[in-house]
Amino acid sequence: MEFETVARAILGNIERVIDGKPEAAEAALVVFLAEGHLLIEDVPGVGKTVLAKALARSVSCSVRRIQFTPDLLPSDITGVSVYNQVDREFEFKPGAVFANIVIGDEINRASPKTQSALLEAMEERQVTVDGTTYALATPFTVVATQNPFEMEGTYALPEAQRDRFMARISMGYPDAAAELAMVQQRDAYNPFDGLSPVATVDDISAMIATARAIHVSSAVEQYVVDLVQATRTDTELRLGASPRATLQLIRAAKARAAVHGRDFVLPDDIDVLAGVVLPHRLIAMRGVSSVEEVVARIVAETPVPAGAVQQR
Template structure:
């Protein structure tokens, strides 16, 4: 498959997925696109918002649009790490231990209310999210490809919740908020979902092989050295900013570049524009930053850094 055909094939497939999700998620095109970008960039997505705005619906709609394995984990205080990673159980007939895979062994893992589980259980996802493998009783088991975790959490309810540690937040490529729908979208939702749930009628529109081809097309997108430097400059600015106690990590730089390439592919380009970086920085960076007491929010700081950092002026297309 040549690069032009691969990109066109990827565009057709991404349009199918986006259109499919939009039939059940009303008035949130940016959130839908970001979710797909994260999938194609082989990252993980954290959806953080108040209850009832469609966090789980978006995650389930993306999972149902792709013909691949999906597992849903309802995080609760009594959830054990072995429920996620799996456990070695003794088989009396075979007289040996057998590994029973946990819920993380799927292409798309939906983690509902991830901050309701204990820190020990949350940490069971760390190795899986970063290295795409799990280690149980000294044996390492590889996860399938693609592998994406889509987690949801409520940022306001504090009772019975455990804040995600910095190491875990850093493993999420992007964090988005759904927000409330506008009046027209909410009215359409009331009329369309009065009798049934459209999510129940949602079918897969692309195969897992299609998704792998889309990921390969996104990976092959060209990013000019000047745009790479722009990404590094943005990350470096967070580390030097006096409003922040903790800046973005090198992992954030990699995630920003990969997400920008995936967004370019979704928009039908085989090269990254600074606009791709500008569009994604507000969802890729803030959740990794820790502000100084009394300073601006991380979101405000990222917007200011974007405004202050010089944009590349040279050619960004491949020669």
């Protein structure tokens, strides 16, 4: 297994069904290889669920989909202990979270109580039911979609849950050429029909290990800390990024470097990923229209430490 070959194959698979969105495809792969969780937020109909399904279809692993609705219960996600009258004991029936890739569709349509059922799973890769802890599959990632919270019938995700998502991306509308190609092609065939796995679970596990081993210089680490610290003191932000954000930004940068064929992280990796790793964790002061613009300004104003642009 060659890392770049498999990575290109997965990206190629995703781009077969998502026209004109290479950045979104790469972000999904980077988060997966960094052992993180991905939140895809945008208006209905722009391909959020299609992206999640394309990533899942590209890997030969277990996949479960959860359609979040207002009547969904926490036990539907984590599982429940059921009394077996034959054996006269309780047995655990695993919920939908027991899979390598969990697709949470329209996650913010469920109540906050149901949303919180994912907290332990996303952070600790385990669930606890009736006092017993059950380990989840490895690798494990949650790819969730949500509509903007201003839309009818949605609940805002709790801050603790947003912080557990490594990255949040938006699909955006396709450009005119990509939309025309979709109109001309999708009426005749379903792009998922010919989509087959191009990587096994063992391949992904090996790629994750490779990404973990990517070198990060002390200067780059200092640069990440400086960026995160700046979000906590910026006058336009009421809530800055957490220490978890620092760790996840570095992990994501390692995976991006590996996808781009490098064995070391550059400040450019940090700059690109800061825009998807940090904003959803921040809360702006009243009157500030865009957290993303604040993050872009912080990145532009934060100096890169000497030596951070050099290879090891």
